[in-house]
Amino acid sequence: MSLQFLNAFRFFKKNTLIHNLDPRAKLLFAIIYTINALMFNEIIPLFILFVSLIPLILIGRLFKLWFKSLRGMSFLFIIIILLNTLFLSLNFAIAMVLRISIMLSAFSIFFLTVDPNDLALSLISMKIPYEFAFSFSLAFRFVPTIAIEAQNIMDAQQSRGYEMQQKGIINQIKNLFPLLVPLIISSIKRAFNVAEALESRAFGSEQKRTYYFTIKYNAKDWVFTFYLLALLFFLILIRINLNYMPIWFNWSIPV
Amino acid sequence: MNSLIYFQGVNFSYPNGTIALKEINLKINKGETMAIMGQNGAGKTTLIRMLNGLLRPNSGRVLIEGKDIIASTIGSLSKKVGIIFQNPMHQLFSNTVEEEIKFSLKSLDISKDEIEQRTNTILKEYGFERYASHSPMNLSGGESKKLALASIMCRDPDILVFDEPTLGQDANEINIFLNMLEKEYRKQKTIIMVTHNVEFAFEHVPRVVLMTGGRILADGPTNRILTNEMLVNRSSLILPQVSRLKLGLKSMGLEVPDNIIMKADMVKFLSNYFELQKMEEK
Numbered sequence: 001m002s003l004q005f006l007n008a009f010r011f012f013k014k015n016t017l018i019h020n021l022d023p024r025a026k027l028l029f030a031i032i033y034t035i036n037a038l039m040f041n042e043i044i045p046l047f048i049l050f051v052s053l054i055p056l057i058l059i060g061r062l063f064k065l066w067f068k069s070l071r072g073m074s075f076l077f078i079i080i081i082l083l084n085t086l087f088l089s090l091n092f093a094i095a096m097v098l099r100i101s102i103m104l105s106a107f108s109i110f111f112l113t114v115d116p117n118d119l120a121l122s123l124i125s126m127k128i129p130y131e132f133a134f135s136f137s138l139a140f141r142f143v144p145t146i147a148i149e150a151q152n153i154m155d156a157q158q159s160r161g162y163e164m165q166q167k168g169i170i171n172q173i174k175n176l177f178p179l180l181v182p183l184i185i186s187s188i189k190r191a192f193n194v195a196e197a198l199e200s201r202a203f204g205s206e207q208k209r210t211y212y213f214t215i216k217y218n219a220k221d222w223v224f225t226f227y228l229l230a231l232l233f234f235l236i237l238i239r240i241n242l243n244y245m246p247i248w249f250n251w252s253i254p255v
Numbered sequence: 256m257n258s259l260i261y262f263q264g265v266n267f268s269y270p271n272g273t274i275a276l277k278e279i280n281l282k283i284n285k286g287e288t289m290a291i292m293g294q295n296g297a298g299k300t301t302l303i304r305m306l307n308g309l310l311r312p313n314s315g316r317v318l319i320e321g322k323d324i325i326a327s328t329i330g331s332l333s334k335k336v337g338i339i340f341q342n343p344m345h346q347l348f349s350n351t352v353e354e355e356i357k358f359s360l361k362s363l364d365i366s367k368d369e370i371e372q373r374t375n376t377i378l379k380e381y382g383f384e385r386y387a388s389h390s391p392m393n394l395s396g397g398e399s400k401k402l403a404l405a406s407i408m409c410r411d412p413d414i415l416v417f418d419e420p421t422l423g424q425d426a427n428e429i430n431i432f433l434n435m436l437e438k439e440y441r442k443q444k445t446i447i448m449v450t451h452n453v454e455f456a457f458e459h460v461p462r463v464v465l466m467t468g469g470r471i472l473a474d475g476p477t478n479r480i481l482t483n484e485m486l487v488n489r490s491s492l493i494l495p496q497v498s499r500l501k502l503g504l505k506s507m508g509l510e511v512p513d514n515i516i517m518k519a520d521m522v523k524f525l526s527n528y529f530e531l532q533k534m535e536e537k
Contacts (some may be wrong), residue, residue: 152345155309155329159338159346160406161362163330182348189392 011115011140018060022221023114023122026230032228033106037099043091044249046098053105062112067109070101075173077101091252116140121215131204138194146187153182179218256490258282258307258318259445264317267301275301277469279315285413288436290456290477293466294491298447300341302466303416306447307336319414330362333445341419341449347391352383352402355391359406373409378482381405386464396507397428408420408435415439421455433459457481457495465490478516497521 013019018026033049040046058065067162077097116137123133157178158164164175198204238245260283268274272431275298283289291299304310305317308329317365324332340346349355356377363529378384381401386394391402407415421429436446436459450456456463456477463480473486480486482498494502497518501511502510515524 086376153348154350156340156346157358158329159307159309159333159340160359161330161333161410162358163328181350185390185392186344187349 005079011112014113016060016113017220018056018062018109019113021095021113021224022197022215022217023118023214024217025221026110026114029228030106030110030169032232034103036232037102037106039235040099041092041095042250042252043095043098043237045235046095046102048101050098050105051170053102053109054160056109060109060113062109065241066105066108069104073100073104075170089130094253099176099195111140116214121211121213124211125215130209142187142190145190146183149186149190150179150183153179153186164255167169176221226238259285259287259320261316261318261321262305263316263318263342264303265305265317266296267305268277275469276312279425279469279471281464281471281474283447285445286440286443287462288440288460289448289462289464290460291331291447291449291464291466292453292492293472296489297466298464298469299493300418301469303338303418303447303449304413305337307332309338319528333412334410335412336414337407337410338416339404339407339418339420341422343396343399344392346403346406347399348362349369350390352394353378353387355402355406356409359410363410377405377409388477396423397425400424401428401431404432404435412444414445414447415481417446417450419450420448421450421452429455442504451492453481453487453492453495455500457497465492482516 015186033053034051037046040049041123057063077100080096080100081090081093084090084096118138119140120130120133123136124130154164164171242250260281262279262281263277265279266274279298279302281302291302293299294524300325301310305312305324306319308324308327319332319335344427347355349358353374356374359368360373378387381404383402383405386398391399395466404420420432424432439446448456448460460477462475463477464474465480465486467490472490473480473483479522481492481495484494484498487494493499497516497520500521501515504511509528511524515521
């Protein structure tokens, strides 16, 4: 199954420190790591950032899924390396792969550990209108559904004699193309159905609504937030003083 | 052993751990028409999805024309085996009705002219000429079911597999389906259907396999198995109308002979009975 990497963005309930953090803290984490990754073009700081994610992945017991998500993107990595090496340099290419891996991992950790329902709640607590917050969380809820839909279409195509090549990453990508148009059409159709279903259950009929669950920012969330802000501040300082850093920090692959 | 399809000790469980099939042994001969019945979750759909390799057994073998399905791709198996899914929306994916048919034909490696010709024949045969350039997504439930059927039938496979063919069909559509079945039967096609429709299976299908909890509960002639109250109850089905009528009549004290099984027998028996009553009154 070529679509298994979508599982890397699917929430599974687990009881770990990372899972129990407030969704807002984890959103901040994903955003700050993205900013951090965008600040540097050098291999060493990006590598350190990347490594700093690994404890979080281990604490959250996410290693398998996280690894799958990276493997699913390996095609993109190959393209980045090829194009950048061709037009710029191998050094830059590797830095860019690290940068994307960091951003991907940060968001992968976010989506793997945040319950879509909590996500909606946290967005509402940030004063985002319920309609938007709800559609946002609904979108994530539908990722696995769309993966199933894609599998159904592939089954249908193969049942009518379409030969899918099994081996090789290039062939697996090729297999995805005949899938796109039907998948988009069926997703749009599904969206209309969901809208009708929501309205038939009186969605949006009242201005105020009841929330069954509430979310709270605890001590551990504040500690995590403090860590993230400190990290951001520290890295900004390094960025500004990059020229005064030790030589190994600016190391690049000798060509 | 000349069975066309042979399940040999097949076990299967889904990645999430659900055990779907346990030790399935089943032989199906060429030209046979049979129904697979049983409650929801009994493993019927899993079983038929093995016929063209969409699922492969964890252990045991599935042989088609003596060849293990492990050795073939889904694409090549579906030349022989046409599966019509339960939900037509899972089968339709093209932009227009015409393309939908052509997709099935293109992978057969035939000439362009032949594709055109066969597409037109099928469109006419199934009454889709008017909709040829419409999107399959806009067809009604019954129509899309018919198109899903047409998209498989145009490939002319030797083994036809239907998942719930009568579900959501009106009486007229069921009749059309029945006519098509008869035509295919005469062409010596092997027909396998998964259905909950007891009346349909009882009247039109000679052999039935009952499944429950991933196992085969019973396998044999429809008129024996579907009239067995114990088997029917265990697989969450109901007895055919004739059998229920027979039980009802018996409980009212009317002796109905055991050899009355089919609807026609019952009609004959009852008309004789009323005739007799009239004569006695005179």
